[in-house]
Amino acid sequence: MELREYLQKPLFLWGGAAKIFLALFLAPAPQTDWFTPFMAAFWQHPSIVPWDYVFQNSAAFPYGISMLAALLPCTFADYAIAHILSRPMFGFGISLTLILADLWLLYLLCRLLPGKYEQILRTYWVSPIVFAGVYWVGQLDTIPVCFLFSALLALRQRRSALSGVLLAVACSAKLSMAVVLPFFLIYLFLTPRLREFGKSFLKGFVAGSLIFLAPPLFSPGYRLMVLGTPEMLRVFDLHLQMGALTLYLTPIMYGLGLYFAWRIRRMSFDLFCTILGLSFFLLVFSTAAPPGWYLWLVPFITIFQIKAANARQRNLLLLFSVSVSLTQILFWPGPSIPVLGISLRDFFPDLVRSMPVQAHSIWISLLVFLGSVVYLSMLRENVYRNKAYIAWRNPMGIAVAGDSGTGKDRLARTLAGMFGKESITHISGDDYHQWDRYGVMWQAFTHLHPGANNLRQFARDVADLFSKKSIACREYNHSTGRFTPPAARHGNDFILVTGLHALINKSLREKYDISIYLDMDETLRRWFKCRRDSLERGHALASVLASIERRRSDAEQFIHPQGKQADIVFSLYPVSRLRLEDMDGQASVPELGLKATLRGAHFSDAIVRYLIGLCGMRVDARFTEDLDAITLTVEGDLTKEDMAFIIPRLFPNLQDLLALEPQWAGGMDGVMQIVVLSYLADKMESKEL
Secondary structure, X not given: OOHHHHOOOHHHHHHHHHHHHHHHHOEOHHHHHHXXXXXHHHHHOOOOOHHHHHOOOOOOOOOOHHHHHHHHHHHHHHHHHHHHOXXXXXXXHHHHHHXXXXXXXXXXXXXXXXXXXXXXXXXXXXXXXXXXXXXXXXXXXXXXXHHHHHHHHHHHOOOHHHHHHHHHHHHHHOHHHHHHHHHHHHHHHOOHHHHHHHHHHXXXXXXXXXXXXXXXXXXXHHHHHHHOOHHHHHHHOOEEEEOOEEEEHHHHHHHHHHHHHHHHOOOOHHHHHHHHHHHHHHHHHOOOOOHHHHHHHHHHHHHHHHHOOOHHHHHHHHHHHHHHHHHHHHHOOOOEEOOOOEEXXXXXXXXXXXXXXXXXXXXXHHHHHHHHHHHHHHHHHHHHOOHHHXXXXXXXXXXXXXXXXXXXXXXXXXXXXXXXXXXXXXXXXXXXXXXXXXXXXXXXXXXXXXXXXXXXXXXXXXXXXXXXXXXXXXXXXXXXXXXXXXXXXXXXOEEEEEEOOOOOOHHHHOOOOEEEXXXXXXXXXXXXXXXXXXXXXXXXXXXXHHHHHHHHHHHHHHHHHHHHHOOEEEEEEEOOOOOHHHOOOOOOOOOEEEEEEEEOOOOHHHHHHHHHHOOOOEEEEEEOOOOOEEEEEEEOOOOHHHHHHHHHHHOHHHOOOOOOOOOOOOHHHHHHHHHHHHHHHHHHHHOOO
């Protein structure tokens, strides 16, 4: 069902009608005392620094340029009508702006949570915190929250510069929003594939700050109202007295929140939003928060409620929302009802003041306790049980083994293009040959013999990379036949291990998330190897063929058995007859088919369905004789455009793993990409704490 259809549902219509009714008939105290007079003064004396006109009331408008700009259209209509009728402003301009901001935040949540429209209506649109905080108490914080979530949506859409500008706009609207900036930077700069986005985000934020944050600093009124507001000092309310010293707890907790985010390092977008929400919870409940600050929590509570695993968690969040709204109504000045000449400003606060002092303290203590329970619940369910958090605590390992000339380096390049080179550390078994091409010991050994390779150092280096340690590794240059000087390599999101013996070590096999063995039709393998070694590496064709024959025994003894240890065995074959004499610089690569033997692949039916239904390929699926694996035989044409179309549909939850602009491969390379992603998706689903 489309979003516009949900907007015709009774829940949206009744909720909207209730908000319009409250906006028209209630006049909240902050609006009548501060905001409406401030906007009236602005329209009477238009200025880019209107804060200077109201020095006498330092609480009149503790907001910046973007908040002022958001209020201008509707308050102008309010002022114009009032001016025509020769009376003070009605105040409906601010109320109408808040309704529009409410609608805009609803839209943003629907964009961030596609397909969850009904749940969003139930959890956000009729949220008791919004009804109490916006329409009863009259707080404006929905507007900066809108700017913040606009920045999040822009970031989700990979418009990082716009996201930076919008975050600066949010900070201009309410300076307290600046607390989220370090979290944005941690998310962008500690996630390898997002670092370039981080640079453009930072440029956008600086540009937005120069436009929206810097100019008002020259206004004495702005410095008094915004920088000198008592809210800026609330971070020091929670403290411990240590003799003559005071220990401020809120900055400490905020710093711990930043440290926690930094320790997580690589985050998915959903996990990033969760960390932001938890940080807001920490700030709100570690300060004597004004009612507007609770509005910061509402969209995050909405997200948590929608993703809650069971009814108990949803009920806990609902109880918390009701408790917060009651706190806003009971302890803060209420509105007046101008059409009835009734003021509820002090009705509930007076009622509370008539009770014992301990009652107020007990209520707030219970609220903080309930908020702490919600915080711990969200931390457990949305962070520690988050699939991305579980999967990314350690690097993901992919191993590719196979005989010489079966396409290990080609598959490595294909995977690097899919995940992004900046997210992959590649370690090749060729770099661990005992001798360079000119070593005399090659007369006694072939490259396929384990004794010709420093497999102990190979295993040690791979294990160090999985332990997030750096290694110093040389590289074998196939053009010169020499080793390069050792260079540092560091751990990464993916550790890609390729080589003749990548699966020979049992302890390493246990570290890999996906193990792949490349097999190939022997005639095709010879065709590719001769083509590569003679045309690309400069070897004589006769010497290449002699090398193949010389290595046959070692291949059967040391290389081929690794196929039994692999999760996936890819075997390419020529669809038509192939001759070695056709191999020359002008010859095109023959049409290929692929046999993919998959162990434990209960997800193979989806692959078959998409390859046949959407790509028109020929696929035959058969179980092996021992029923331990399934073999897919695939032929046909798969284009890069096909890949770009089906990958988001097959793997909607893997987008945070992929490069920002994945390089999809066509043909059988593309089928291999699909199979690897299928295993990866299955691994992420099955990983547990």
